[in-house]
Amino acid sequence: MKLGVLFSGGKDSLFACWQAIQKEEVACLITVVSQNPESYMFHTPNIRLAALQAEAAGFPLVEVETAGEKEEELLDLKRALLAARERYGIEGVVTGAILSVYQAARVQRICRELGLWCFNPLWLADQEAYMEELIGAGFTVVIAGVFSAPFDESWLGREIDRRTLDELRAIAQKYQVTLTGEGGELETFVVDAPFFAQKIAIEEASKVYRNYNGVLRIERAGLVAK
Amino acid sequence: MILVVDLCYRDGSLSRDEFVAPVERILCRAETPFLTRHYTAVGAPDLKSADAAILCGTALMDTGYMEQPELFRWLLSFERPVLGISSGMLALAAAFGGGTEPCCEIGMVDVNVLAPDPLFAGQEVFPAYEVHEHAVRVPGEFVALAASDRCVQAIRHRSLPLYGLLFYPEVRNEWIVERFLGLAARQSP
Structure with a gap:
């Protein structure tokens, strides 16, 4: 199909x-x-x-x-x-x-x-299993927007690797936010995926942030070999 | 053991994670053993070992299961608890001679409980998630347990623990599946 x-x-x-x-x-x-x-x-x-x-x-x-x-x-x-x-x-x-x-x-x-x-293949997905599968499958995901406490400016541009996932897990428990950002707490940008022939290199980016609301504006990016 | 029946257009389809996996996750959380079979592959040993069965839903365009009614005849003699969800309700009703009629509801809809039943005890009205184009004409051996403003939302066999739900209980109404599992556990030998 x-x-x-x-x-x-x-x-x-x-x-x-x-x-x-x-x-x-x-x-x-x-x-x-x-x-x-x-x-x-x-x-x-x-x-x-x-x-x-x-x-x-x-x-x-x-x-x-x-x-x-x-x-x-x-x-x-x-x-x-x-x-x-x-x-x-x-x-x-x-x-x-x-x-x-x-x-x-x-x-x-x-x-x-x-x-x-x-x-809707992710419908009602178990958040923990989904995030583990995402990282395990070889997706490289960066945080491109934060819209909730306690996320400060330092979260913008961070890659969601296992260490970041551990921190997100702790935050999700303490602050009642979703691990996946499904509640609108986080936006993400994918720079590499298992089906990408090339990956994306972020060459220039700026942060706009105020009161737990911020975005990573990617000004310039290009494709590079994996 | 609960037999989970996948009604999607093929075994291992792209719809599986949407319609079958959420039900499986509820069973896992309830620590209830289950076996999942595509509707084309349900065999006599599966039916023999099952304490109950759950027939899962399908995508709106996915009606292939309706073209093979012979694959659901086992429902007539199963006699243990069955929960048919959306397309699963249509398949259950069809097995007992119930037809369908056009009735499209997509999104959250208020469901009003019409008749007392352990599945909905303590509830008068609750919001439920719907994605369907057809509703059932209630077969003679069944009673309507709940309805929206537009069509029947839940049915039960008059003498057997066979239930059909037009809405998706796995979305925001997991308690209904949990109650069904309790009912199945009580009836299990």
């Missing part, structure tokens, strides 16, 4: 993509670029670098802009899925949804309207 993967550049969409590669045929990646920093559906820091990640993975990218107005952006998602179906013949969509019934239900409805299958 030819599938399009809803792609934010973060760990969940990349891991879902990897699951899809192993079971079906990934035909393209699909990115909705939101201008609205409050968007529940699509806003992520560094979404513009999805094109570089797609190039690293060797998949075509369908990119659609949205103003990010609450229900309007769903029409933009529909437009993106239609474009992916037209250009690459996708029969289904893969998402990285884990817990959000808000996001999952909206994508399900659009897929139904378009007659597309909908896959």
